[in-house]
Amino acid sequence: MATSALQGAPMPTTDDRTTSDGDLRLVGITKRFGRFTAVDDLDLTVPQGSFFALLGPSGCGKTTTLRMVAGLEQPTQGQVLLGDRDVTGTKPYQRPVNTVFQSYALFPHLDVFENVAFGLRRRRKKEVKADVDAVLELVQLEHLAKSKPGLLSGGQQQRVALARAIVNRPSVLLLDEPLGALDLKLRRQMQVELKRIQTEVGLTFVHVTHDQEEAMTMADTIAVMNGGRIEQMGSPTELYERPCTTFAANFLGQSNLIQATVTGTAGDDLLIDVHGQRVTLPRQRSTVTDGRLWLGVRPEKLRVAGPDDAGNRLTGIVTDASFIGVATYYLVRMPWGQELTVVQQNDGTPPLPPGEPLTVTWLPDHGFGLDATQDEHAGAEAIDPDAPAPAGAAR
Amino acid sequence: MTALAVHPVPGAEDGPPDDADEARAVGRKRSTPYLLLLPAGVWLIIFFAVPLVFLLSQSLQTGSLTTGYALTWNFAIYPEAIAQYSEQLIRSLVYAASATVLALLIAYPLAYTIAFRAGRWRNLLLVLVIAPFLTSFLIRTLAWQNILATDGPVTGALQALGVTDLLRGIGLIDGNKLLGTPLAVVTGLTYNFLPFMTLPLYASLERIDPRLHEAAGDLYSTPWTGFRKVTLPLSMPGVVAGTLLTFIPAAGDYINSQLLGSPSTTMIGQVVSGQFLRVLDYPTAAALSVVLMLTILALVTVYVRRSGTEELL
Numbered sequence: 001m002a003t004s005a006l007q008g009a010p011m012p013t014t015d016d017r018t019t020s021d022g023d024l025r026l027v028g029i030t031k032r033f034g035r036f037t038a039v040d041d042l043d044l045t046v047p048q049g050s051f052f053a054l055l056g057p058s059g060c061g062k063t064t065t066l067r068m069v070a071g072l073e074q075p076t077q078g079q080v081l082l083g084d085r086d087v088t089g090t091k092p093y094q095r096p097v098n099t100v101f102q103s104y105a106l107f108p109h110l111d112v113f114e115n116v117a118f119g120l121r122r123r124r125k126k127e128v129k130a131d132v133d134a135v136l137e138l139v140q141l142e143h144l145a146k147s148k149p150g151l152l153s154g155g156q157q158q159r160v161a162l163a164r165a166i167v168n169r170p171s172v173l174l175l176d177e178p179l180g181a182l183d184l185k186l187r188r189q190m191q192v193e194l195k196r197i198q199t200e201v202g203l204t205f206v207h208v209t210h211d212q213e214e215a216m217t218m219a220d221t222i223a224v225m226n227g228g229r230i231e232q233m234g235s236p237t238e239l240y241e242r243p244c245t246t247f248a249a250n251f252l253g254q255s256n257l258i259q260a261t262v263t264g265t266a267g268d269d270l271l272i273d274v275h276g277q278r279v280t281l282p283r284q285r286s287t288v289t290d291g292r293l294w295l296g297v298r299p300e301k302l303r304v305a306g307p308d309d310a311g312n313r314l315t316g317i318v319t320d321a322s323f324i325g326v327a328t329y330y331l332v333r334m335p336w337g338q339e340l341t342v343v344q345q346n347d348g349t350p351p352l353p354p355g356e357p358l359t360v361t362w363l364p365d366h367g368f369g370l371d372a373t374q375d376e377h378a379g380a381e382a383i384d385p386d387a388p389a390p391a392g393a394a395r
Numbered sequence: 396m397t398a399l400a401v402h403p404v405p406g407a408e409d410g411p412p413d414d415a416d417e418a419r420a421v422g423r424k425r426s427t428p429y430l431l432l433l434p435a436g437v438w439l440i441i442f443f444a445v446p447l448v449f450l451l452s453q454s455l456q457t458g459s460l461t462t463g464y465a466l467t468w469n470f471a472i473y474p475e476a477i478a479q480y481s482e483q484l485i486r487s488l489v490y491a492a493s494a495t496v497l498a499l500l501i502a503y504p505l506a507y508t509i510a511f512r513a514g515r516w517r518n519l520l521l522v523l524v525i526a527p528f529l530t531s532f533l534i535r536t537l538a539w540q541n542i543l544a545t546d547g548p549v550t551g552a553l554q555a556l557g558v559t560d561l562l563r564g565i566g567l568i569d570g571n572k573l574l575g576t577p578l579a580v581v582t583g584l585t586y587n588f589l590p591f592m593t594l595p596l597y598a599s600l601e602r603i604d605p606r607l608h609e610a611a612g613d614l615y616s617t618p619w620t621g622f623r624k625v626t627l628p629l630s631m632p633g634v635v636a637g638t639l640l641t642f643i644p645a646a647g648d649y650i651n652s653q654l655l656g657s658p659s660t661t662m663i664g665q666v667v668s669g670q671f672l673r674v675l676d677y678p679t680a681a682a683l684s685v686v687l688m689l690t691i692l693a694l695v696t697v698y699v700r701r702s703g704t705e706e707l708l
């Protein structure tokens with residue numbers, strides 16, 4: 001009911017929208033606070049109707065980016081475009097963009113209904129009641145329409161904030177860590193709900209978070225941000241399977257990064273020397289094609305080698321083995337001193353005790369090569385401690 | 396005036412305690428709220444209830460200072476006093492109301508600026524708001540005699556602006572003179588009670604989360620609409636507190652009219668003080684005080700009721 005009422009309404013907002021091309025584009029956008037650069041020459045395109053996640057550690061400029069889209073902050077340089085329309089320099093109230101604030105920022109003197117109706121009333125919309133009722137039904141808060149926000153629970157306030165924004169059917173909905181204040185269970189529940197609402201109403205969502213699992217489960221596209229720049233952008237699988245920087249490799253999940261050197265090529269593969277041992281890596285899975293590189297492999301892609309396993313092999317000594325039922329997490333010390341993390345699915349073979357030699361193997365297609373000049377630990381310590389490890393990542 | 400809510404005492408409805416120790420403990424628990432109320436209660440009795448009773452009784456006495464007063468329940472004094480001094484009473488309320496409105500118009504932008512725009516100057520500005528309190532009320536009002544003096548800075552400015560004729564036309568000033576006019580008295584009242592308006596306004600504005608302004612802007616409000624729909628309603632408690640703190644003392648004030656006014660601007664406070672201190676007609680003075688008090692109480696009650704509902708606008 002609620003959904004069809006919402007979908008039945010014409011797509012509103014800008015009158016001058018001529019094309020269906022409602023992409024949000026940031027072009028060379030830079031924001032400086034004094035001498036500090038919070039957002040550094042950032043380019044970004046968010047396709048209309050997509051669920052886009054901005055993921056990055058605290059202070060990397062996510063909120064600043066969002067505020068520039070909303071018009072609450074003016075960029076020092078660059079442009080914000082909505083479809084064909086350049087909205088740089090316009091005021092927040094002139095933009096068909098709404099924000100769900102991290103702190104909700106609900107109006108304490110208005111009840112839930114009036115909070116949700118606020119934007120519609122400012123634009124002198126007719127049928128405020130029908131629209132608000134439909135949205136309240138969508139977020140399942142009809143019964144609280146007459147309550148003041150101060151009396152609601154965190155999850156309910158969050159839904160009011162969401163309803164207050166989506167009722168305006170903006171071209172772009174900005175969500176600044178809207179789930180940050182919720183406990184884990186409620187957060188998971190709201191993630192499902194948010195995703196459902198986004199699919200149902202078909203708005204463009206730009207969702208800021210520093211919870212990697214949240215980004216992976218919800219978004220069509222993730223942009224990993226670091227130090228005011230975008231490190232890498234792509235679908236969750238692309239980002240996870242083929243990170244392009246050490247920061248992305250460590251921030252999204254966990255990676256074993258091994259120092260290695262390209263010694264030659266064989267067909268489409270690079271021949272790589274890892275401290276005296278020969279492995280291969282498809283050429284298109286590496287950002288570097290000669291000289292030194294970081295060879296990366298996800299812990300769950302490393303397996304304990306059987307006697308006749310093909311693929312790349314490295315041998316070390318088990319230093320730690322923790323059996324957690326579904327899998328065994330190994331730390332394996334390599335001859336050059338590095339410890340690799342291996343997640344071995346429980347296939348029935350008993351775990352190896354520490355001190356045993358262990359040969360790990362992985363398919364060449366599972367490796368990736370990164371620029372050797374990057375810091376191998378970049379992004380590794382920035383992981384949100386409250387966020388549970390994503391599936392397959394070892395702790 | 397002061398609401399003292401007595402909450403139900405915990406444990407009061409429990410059954411009888413089984414031993415003496417527990418009985419004492421329960422007794423202590425029961426008496427705790429009353430003990431805590433005691434200082435405030437004693438204070439109110441000594442400094443509010445007793446003088447009030449004294450005032451009421453004095454208003455109903457007859458006699459003179461030399462022969463002594465006796466309580467004769469002379470209620471007739473009330474209609475007499477009201478009839479004789481209704482002009483001054485009404486004038487006081489009008490002056491106080493004008494000063495309150497003026498103070499609100501000046502204090503709101505001031506408090507708003509201090510709360511949202513002052514940055515690191517905030518504390519300094521707040522100190523400046525209360526700095527006049529460092530000198531005496533009397534001295535400050537006397538200073539206004541110089542400011543408003545004929546051929547002083549203000550009359551000069553009014554003349555330069557060409558509004559003297561207008562003000563004279565509506566009877567606010569007298570010839571070329573500002574001193575002795577209603578305008579001078581209202582100016583003095585406005586000035587003297589401005590901090591009482593500014594501080595509660597500041598306190599209520601300062602509590603408003605600035606992110607609410609951003610949220611209003613994000614939801615299609617121009618800055619002015621955002622102010623009307625969010626800031627103003629949220630600052631209503633400050634507006635109510637500030638107007639009460641200004642209006643009530645201004646209505647009873649007797650210094651401003653005495654120093655800046657003339658016989659034609661006499662306020663009720665002056666009459667009361669004259670009756671007590673010069674004419675020595677204590678019953679009339681007491682009756683006028685009671686009348687003033689009840690009038691203000693009635694006005695304030697209506698006002699608070701009204702603003703209580705308007706807050707939801």
Ligand SMILES: Nc1ncnc2c1ncn2[C@@H]1O[C@H](COP(=O)(O)OP(=O)(O)OP(=O)(O)O)[C@@H](O)[C@H]1O
Nearest residue numbers: 033036038056057058059060061062063064065210
């Ligand atoms: N108004 C401002 N003045 C000065 N510096 C600012 C201002 N706003 C943000 N910054 C700085 O810009 C950087 C980026 O801030 P931003 O709020 O965008 O981070 P974020 O990625 O949202 O972080 P978080 O995950 O903690 O919310 C921070 O270092 C912050 O200190």
Ligand SMILES: [Mg+2]
Nearest residue numbers: 062063064176
């Ligand atoms: Mg932020």
